[in-house]
Every structure is written in structure tokens, then in C-alpha cells.
Amino acid sequence: MKKIFNLFVVFSLLFISCNDNEDFNTEDMMTGTAAEGGVIVAVNSNSTGKLLGVPSSTDFETATISFAASELDLGVLLMSGGADIATYEIVKSINGGTEASVATSSTLPISLVYTTVDDYIDGLGITADDLRIGDVITFKTKMTKSDGSVIYAGPNDGSYSITVSCSSDLAGTYDLTMVSSNGYVINFPNEEITEVSPGYYKTTSIYAWSVGSIAPDQGFNFSDVCGQLNVPDQDLAQGYYSNDVFNTEAGYVDGATGDLKIFYTVSFSSGDVTCVGTYTKK
Incomplete structure (x- = not known):
């Protein structure tokens, strides 16, 4: 059974495992100079x-x-x-x-x-x-x-x-199908997912955003917390483009098969494009 766990998680893009500084009282702290x-x-x-x-x-x-x-x-x-x-x-x-x-x-x-x-x-x-x-x-x-x-x-x-x-162990090779609201349906065999830090991953497909050809090895980052997959706010293609990318809704890991479903949105001047990626474990 697919389960989507409702858990709010703040992730740092510094590649530090779950680095969250928002709870600190900043009174009397150093300003950084x-x-x-x-x-x-x-x-x-x-x-x-x-x-x-x-x-x-x-x-x-x-x-x-x-x-x-x-x-x-x-x-x-x-x-x-x-x-x-x-x-x-x-x-x-x-x-x-x-x-x-x-x-x-x-x-x-x-x-x-x-x-x-x-x-x-x-x-x-x-x-x-x-x-x-x-x-x-x-x-x-x-x-x-x-x-x-x-x-x-x-x-x-x-x-x-x-x-x-x-615990999270999603690194590996997947067959990927990307579907987007602007009409793209693209299949990518042998999509590689690598672990950046515990529970934090990077995709590598040359077409990973399902919006057209982009720079090679410029996928996106996502997090896994207890089977819930989220795409933290970031720029398109890991900063290669300035288009904003943000979480549409929580994705999930199929506990029985190890397959992944990831949802996200990419903003363009012509409007937002919503994307759904289905990653079939190989």
C-alpha cells in the first residue's frame, strides 16, 4: 500500500544532513562580521x-x-x-x-x-x-x-x-517516465539517482525536468523522510538555469517495489509547468 506520511521537514541545500537553524534565538548572536x-x-x-x-x-x-x-x-x-x-x-x-x-x-x-x-x-x-x-x-x-x-x-x-x-537507501538505477502539464511524456532508461547526504538525493538525467533538453548531469535534488519525497526550492537544473523549482505535493516510495513517484513544479515566464516522475527500480 502506498503511504504518504505527513511530516514537515526543513532541509538545507548546504548538503548538511537536515540542517535547520530557524529555531535559534538570534538575540546577542554574532552578525557574521x-x-x-x-x-x-x-x-x-x-x-x-x-x-x-x-x-x-x-x-x-x-x-x-x-x-x-x-x-x-x-x-x-x-x-x-x-x-x-x-x-x-x-x-x-x-x-x-x-x-x-x-x-x-x-x-x-x-x-x-x-x-x-x-x-x-x-x-x-x-x-x-x-x-x-x-x-x-x-x-x-x-x-x-x-x-x-x-x-x-x-x-x-x-x-x-x-x-x-x-533510514533511506534510494541510490541506484531506475527507468524513468516524466509527464508534464505542457504535454511532454518522455521515457528515460537507466536514470541514475545518487545520494548527496543521508536522505538527500540528486537525479542526473539530461532531460530530468521534462521540459526539454538541458545541460548534462544537471538533475534536481529531492529528500526522503520515511518514504515521503519532497523537492526543496531550488533553481532549475541545480542552478544551471534561474527558473524556480518547488514542491507541488509530497511524493512517495512504494514499499513493496522500491519504485518512486516525485511531484514538482517549474516556473517559467509563460507560466508554471507541473511535472510527475515515475521511477521504476531496476
Whole structure:
């Protein structure tokens, strides 16, 4: 049976697994310039993390999770400034709750490595059975200045978030049929889908948008959260064109066959074109 799970998920196009910074209180945070704050920090671009598992039911509010993958390799770097900073600290919280300190140093970089679910929840006052699909564990960089005042790195600089999600394994080869509202019905054998980060994928078809020939290897990005497939807002052909692309409705994975159905809309000056892609697993 096809199931479309109703779950709101915010995804970063930075290719960080489920990076969500909207819950941060930005008062007293760094603005991102050394002149204004005296220091600029950044999350290492090679940082990765995931908390993936299988929920006990489709009721995500109550379902416990059997975790299959849990890891974190997080690094915070000093980009510039910092002469007035006495202490750097990484703190974590779940769903915007109380912060717990996890690492402290007088200098940067700071590295944080987790290999278990217990590593993630340590200090948060919860157990693994309390975690639910959609929970967000956020890491922020907290800095104490020489005068004792405290500042935080800006939400786009020294912060990193992991969303608890279902395991996802959609990379592979598919036969693709694209149907669009402007009259295109096109078949593409051997369409490749590659995984960019856990639960976040890229298509590669030269005609993947079903609106005509475009640059090769310029497909689109989509996310998989517990079988629900969404196309985050992006430019056409992964930025090759400036036409906006956005989610039309949630797609889904057929649990019995592994086939995919993806819906999205592309905006043009002549009007929007809605597209439906059916990906048959090979």
C-alpha cells in the first residue's frame, strides 16, 4: 500500500544532513562580521551526521525508533578574529530546549565525534525511547569573551543540526517516465539517482525536468523522510538555469517495489509547468 506520511521537514541545500537553524534565538548572536563581533567561526564543510532508524509505526508522535545508523563528525573552525575570546564551547539542545555543554576549549578548532545514539542524548535528560521522527538535535558554538560576556556564532556560521529520520537507501538505477502539464511524456532508461547526504538525493538525467533538453548531469535534488519525497526550492537544473523549482505535493516510495513517484513544479515566464516522475527500480 502506498503511504504518504505527513511530516514537515526543513532541509538545507548546504548538503548538511537536515540542517535547520530557524529555531535559534538570534538575540546577542554574532552578525557574521569580525568588525562587529571580533570573531568569525564556521562549521567544517566536511562535517557529517545522522540519526536514522525504523519507527515502530506510522504514528510518528508516539512511535519509538529502532536506530540503524548514528554518527557525528563535527568540526568548528576559526575563520578570523578571536583575540577577545577566552573560551569556545559547543553546546547542544533538542527541539530548542535546554542546552548541554559537550566540548570546551580556549582555542579552535574543536572536533566532536559521536558513534552511538547515547552520545547524542547524553546530557539532554532523555532516553533513546523518547526520541521521535522529526526531532532536531542542534549544536551551536558559544563563546565567552574576556570580560565574561557570552556570544553565540550566527545560525549560518557555527551551528549544525541533525534531524531524527528514517533510514533511506534510494541510490541506484531506475527507468524513468516524466509527464508534464505542457504535454511532454518522455521515457528515460537507466536514470541514475545518487545520494548527496543521508536522505538527500540528486537525479542526473539530461532531460530530468521534462521540459526539454538541458545541460548534462544537471538533475534536481529531492529528500526522503520515511518514504515521503519532497523537492526543496531550488533553481532549475541545480542552478544551471534561474527558473524556480518547488514542491507541488509530497511524493512517495512504494514499499513493496522500491519504485518512486516525485511531484514538482517549474516556473517559467509563460507560466508554471507541473511535472510527475515515475521511477521504476531496476
